[in-house]
Amino acid sequence: EGGGGPTHFLHIDDFDKKTVLHMLERAAEVKAVLKSGERNYQPLQGLSMAMIFTKPSMRTRVSFETGVYKLGGHAIYLGPDDIQLGKREETRDIARVLSGYNDVIMARLFAHKDLLDFAMFAKVPVINGLTDYNHPCQIMADVLTIIEHLGRIEGIKVVYMGDGNNVVHSWLRLAAFLPLHFVCACPRGFEPDTATVERARNAGVSRIEISNNPLEAVKGAHVVYADVWASMGQKEEAAIRSQRFKGFQVDEAMMETAGPQAYFMHCLPAERGVEVTDAVIEAPNSIVFAQAENRMHAQNAILLHVLGL
Ligand code: CP
Numbered sequence: 001e002g003g004g005g006p007t008h009f010l011h012i013d014d015f016d017k018k019t020v021l022h023m024l025e026r027a028a029e030v031k032a033v034l035k036s037g038e039r040n041y042q043p044l045q046g047l048s049m050a051m052i053f054t055k056p057s058m059r060t061r062v063s064f065e066t067g068v069y070k071l072g073g074h075a076i077y078l079g080p081d082d083i084q085l086g087k088r089e090e091t092r093d094i095a096r097v098l099s100g101y102n103d104v105i106m107a108r109l110f111a112h113k114d115l116l117d118f119a120m121f122a123k124v125p126v127i128n129g130l131t132d133y134n135h136p137c138q139i140m141a142d143v144l145t146i147i148e149h150l151g152r153i154e155g156i157k158v159v160y161m162g163d164g165n166n167v168v169h170s171w172l173r174l175a176a177f178l179p180l181h182f183v184c185a186c187p188r189g190f191e192p193d194t195a196t197v198e199r200a201r202n203a204g205v206s207r208i209e210i211s212n213n214p215l216e217a218v219k220g221a222h223v224v225y226a227d228v229w230a231s232m233g234q235k236e237e238a239a240i241r242s243q244r245f246k247g248f249q250v251d252e253a254m255m256e257t258a259g260p261q262a263y264f265m266h267c268l269p270a271e272r273g274v275e276v277t278d279a280v281i282e283a284p285n286s287i288v289f290a291q292a293e294n295r296m297h298a299q300n301a302i303l304l305h306v307l308g309l
């Protein structure tokens, strides 16, 4: 952040703790305004956002597009066939052209390096809508949801169950500055990126555990968190992964082992009967739909922040 260029939102720890907590407060405030039915709060009036998707999406697309609209701005969806990033046109050219028309750009890409390149050439703020490496907007929404349900985020025990993927990397990067007890329980060979784990540990802020023992890890969790076992770009590995991930499905017995205080979270889309059972996702302590809704509220605050509003 800073340095005179645009304020990008590429990793959750591009910002300090104070700024992230401020964005979360802002998210709650703007959410309350929208929930009240008030429609005259239009801070994005006259502004536009381009959204580049090289992968599918429901939540990210609709929450950004609708959020921007509700705040008075305009969002443009560019799907996988429209821009063909790096194929029809070079990333650095796309970044500069879109910067000429828009006030902010959201991008969901495969390679994280492409996002970093894109941001380097963009003249306006770039927001990360997920890469193979991380998913910071998701984690902002997750924290907002945890604060709403538990009244706080600091000191919470979050047990992520499954693949050490992009969502986990954002949790680890959050834990580098926000005190948590974060556990990633995953099968051997599916651990999160070592450098990201080390960074989180070396920051000395949070208790970080990587475990291969799901039932031991889950005990005392305030939040049990799941994601798909095969992420976008890995779908052909789904069969082999479902073999390797046996024992990591969040079912009722696992939630019972976690304890009565445990909420269930999932970034969605979920594959019921694979990483989570239908009963767990439908249970009263499942907060997945509140979490999904909060994507919009968290992102509204991110937009206001990067636009300096
Ligand atoms: N959680 C999430 O990012 O969902 P989409 O892939 O539908 O955007």
Ligand code: NVA
Pocket: 130, 165, 166, 167, 227, 228, 230, 231, 232, 267, 268, 269
């Ligand atoms: N890890 C998942 C998250 C989807 C929102 C994926 O990358 O496909």
